[in-house]
Amino acid sequence: MKEQNIQITRDALALALEAGARKARVTLARSTENLVSTLNGEVDKVTRCEDSSLSFALFVDGRFGSFSTNSLDRESLREFLGKAVGIVRMMAPDACRNLPSPERCCKTAITGNELDLEDPAYTELTPERRRGIALSAAVFGKIKPEGYKIVSEEGEYADSRYETVVMDSQGLVCLHTEDNFDYGVEVTVEAGGEKYSGYWWDSSSRLDKLAYAGCGETAVRRAAGQIGSGPVAGKKYNMVIDRDVASKVVSPLLNALNAYSIQQNNSFLMNSIGRKVFSEGMTIMDLPHIKGQTCSKLFDSEGVATSEGPIIEGGTVRKYFVNSYMAAKLGISPTVEDATRPKVLPWPEPGMHLNDILRLCGDGIYVTEFNGGNSNAATGDFSYGVEGYLFEDGKIVKPVSGMLVTGNFLNLWNNFIAAGDDYRDCMSKLIPTLAFANVDFNG
């Protein structure tokens, strides 16, 4: 299959050049996915997906355009690319558009499995096995709750294989293959005429590491944990954020470091490179090469090699995410287009988990879910709906919902208290439990 994928991509690249492109980059993406959904302990849906598409970045007479199609036969492609090149010729010239220099490009993604993300078990899976996993993970009717009833349980098992080939007219050839096995379950419980929902999931690039058993119980526990919840008095609290949702206060920082935001003057981290703008305890590393872990990758969508290194180090901004186009626009050095596997390092000491951090903070609100809200990319102001638990003396006291948390990311991260050592490696961003002081809550 890999040889076939390489040949399809190589042929498509040749056709793009034949159609009139001066330079071109072609990406072939192929995937298969199987899903088995359950409702209340019975199979509710089975789905089989197979996808193939070709994406083109075409550089024609100093102009640029991007195109895609899932019609891969030669004659369809020839016609498609003829039309595409015609469209590019109508664009304004843009001297900043170019392929990345070959020196920056990845030369180590040769087999596609360098990061050990293929599982031999994938090709041996049968429909019966998939149904078996989905049904065995379901807990509806198997657990007998007291004080509430389980209204519904929706589970979904999925396995997929994604294969990518990237080639360009400067000789770039990169392969990436990634298997994913996922199980997620959402449970609705009812108590006192009110409904509460809870969700839990696991994901792995290895089927034998997928912890699907136990997801249902956790989802039930999370739903039931909110029974009787309500707002507490609005004031400043310490805020502890669960590792599952903590990316909510990290992703906006990474977005603000993207050169597209910088170039449009639409970032609250303009002119921050090399400056200490956050608490010294805050360090975010990019670790794109962790073997066997979902979302690790050797190259970005331009084929540029990813690398390990600090994004923010001791509160000082070390890296913007700058692709080739934005580098030329801004007149700065290119890096990679985005963070691949950002990880927030533990602070103030390694080895802390949720309970350690609750104890460290003493009193506050432990946020387990964000519900709506937004942040302002230009100012860093944010306002989110939250639910979770009030805690006192390091112990959970009561469930909380119907609250809003409001602030500014620069202030928030300057009131940083702690980062745990408990991130989930099944997540694309390795964000542990986080804690902050003096955060405004309204209810």
Add this chain to the structure above:
Amino acid sequence: MNNNFGISEEQMKALVAEGLRSGGSWCDLYFESTVYFDLLLRDSEVSSGGYHQDYGCGIRVLDGEKTGYAYSESTDYASLLNAARAASSIACGSSSAPGIISPAAGKRRADAQDRYPQESDWRQKEASFFVPVLKKIDTEIHRRESRADKVVAMLSWSLSDIMMYNSLGELSCDSRPLGSISVSTVFSKDGRIENRRVSRSFRCGAEMISDTLVEELISDSVKGVDAMFEAKRPKGGKMNVVMAAGASGILLHEAMGHAFEADFNRKGQSVFCDRMGKRICNKGINIVDDATIRGNRGSCNFDDEGVPGQKTYMVTDGILTSYLHDRISASWFGVEPTGNGRRESFRYNPIPRMRATYMESGSDGSLDDLVGSVRKGIFVDQFANGQVKIGEGDFTFYVKSGFLIENGQLTRPVKDINIIGNGPQALADIVAVADDLKIDNGTWTCGKEQSVPVSCGIPSVLVKGLTVGGN
């Protein structure tokens, strides 16, 4: 009726028969050919464009409420046969007898009106036709507003040719255009930065591009910039909220509309699952989900199960009168489908989705009357990023812009706050509805499992006692 998919009705009938070979109660085929074009203006130049095409067929088999689904990106018969067999696996081992195709096979649906006639074919327009439009938007924004620093404008259109065939033998075809323009502007003043995004989207041909539309986009982009820079986050608390007509309808979509979708009610997850026929808000309030508005982004001649598009009253005079159904939920509830079975593309099975969701005009006067009745509260001009928990009904909405109301007057501009509440409670707490219904024609896209274009609308309304998050 076009059939550009290289498949005959006899072959479609045979595929349906294959899908039902192991049993099952229903089989349908969904053929799609979509082309999508976009142009991007950045730094005052239209220097990037794209063209994308997507093609394939989804095959669905139902065994009661259970679904088997598979698709093929090729419509050659052998590939489709494989997909039909994969979809049929849902019925393997079921006790149902092999499914049957209705003797009415070959019946063509001709009972849908064309809600989006195209006077001017997008495909006949070169990129050079659209470039001056984007450049005019950019030039005029900079000319009219000196604080406008950066403008990014995108124009896109898509055209989807759809053909559906099902085990009732119904054959339905649709050709769905969708044109959109969005404009994002960054303003700067004394080192401070603010941004704004405005958009318009319609199901129609290239006649959508008009001087009137361009002027709307420009004037909306530069309107109220002073207020943007003056706006402050207010003190939070519980207060009365007046929502402006138009885009505030997104709250109706998120906080109430999703809970009216019949799949959530069939599964007992919605807060409204035991409220059918009961009063859920004040008399005089009517809430509609409508596929019939000519040229509207949410309109459809047929839904994605071949059911004719229609206008559905979910709330009539304050009483819950209908959920939004696809064929599965309609069968389960024993009612007719309401034409809400929609999907993102042939890659997805249809599920109940909204179309254009709005509240009809009320009889409580004008926006000024509503504001004048509030001693202390918030007037919300623009919402963004709403989210709701279906079971609990709890919602949070971000207020992009608005004003404080003090003693019946709009006073200071506010921004960057959230409004939090509970859907059914907020609905019950609507105490006044103005007579100024406005449908918002922005690029609204609903993301329930899959992305589909929708629109929303509302007259100005007064809601008592919502929680406003502030300093």
